[in-house]
Structures are given as structure tokens and as C-alpha cells.
Amino acid sequence: MISKTLILLGSSNSKGETKQLVNYMSNKAQIPIIDLKKKYIVEFDYEFRNQDDDFKSLLEEIVTTYDTLIFATPVYWYTMSARMKLFFDRLSDGLKLHKDIGRKLRGMNMAVLSCGYDKVLKDGFHMPFKETAKYLGMNYSGDVHGWLENGILTDEIKERLDNFIEVLDVR
Incomplete structure (x- = not known):
């Protein structure tokens, strides 16, 4: 299944x-990109006074248009970026306030693309992604880690990304 x-x-x-790794995958497999930095998404609020931001419409677009999400994040201080963590925190809106939207995450696929200076990630980096997928009833489809050498995407990393695209069955 594609x-x-x-x-x-x-x-x-x-x-x-x-973004360079993301662009490689996007160009290779015609995968659209949404840059969370260009979205106005504020922190989770237990009183839901944050509903004037872009989160709800973005989540609606995701669950009605896609079946696989690749979360692409740099590795900052051994974990996902704050921007990515903010998005994950707001998934609570889909569990508490917009349940009709949040329930549509069930059965979707989740994958992770990370980028950092270290060639090997510390143990536990993928745990928040895997556990979130499990909690939401999503399928964790895998992950790939890459880096640039002197600002260049090497053949080794391109091969890793190509294999990742193949595993995800993306064309």
C-alpha cells in the first residue's frame, strides 16, 4: 500500500x-512539508483559552488528508525540538476538546526523522514518539537519523533516507 x-x-x-534532510525526502518521494515554525501554535492550556491559534485546523488537515506522518526534528539537548514538543503537547486538545478530530489519529502511521551532530542518538530519544503512537493508537513505522558533514548531505545519509522512504512505502 502506498x-x-x-x-x-x-x-x-x-x-x-x-530541512536539508526533509527536502531530500520530499523531492525524492513528492512528500509535502508543513513547517511548524510557520504556524501559530501556542502552548497547551487546561482551560483551552488557546483556540484562536492554528492547531485545530492543522490537526483537521492532517487527519482528513494523510495516513502517515513523519515528524522531522533536530536533536536539541538530546530530545525533540521545543516546537515539536509543543505540537505533541497540543495533541491533548484532540483527546479532551476535539475528540472527533483526535480519534482520527487512531490507525494512522507515525515515523520520525531526526537530525543532529552525533551520528548515534542517545538511548531513549524515540521513546516519546513510540509511546505517543501507542497511546493514540497509531502505528509506529520507524525512524531514521541523519546529519550533514561540512554542510553536505552525504551518500550514506541519502541511502538511509532512500531506505526509509522504501520502508514507509512512499513514492
């Missing part, structure tokens, strides 16, 4: 190294 895939870029730098 999936209808979206890359959610959660970087503080819309033109940074993570």
Missing part, C-alpha cells in the same frame, strides 16, 4: 540542516 504521507518539520531554523 501511503499518503506528510512531513511535519519542527525546527527553530526553517532553513537548517534538518
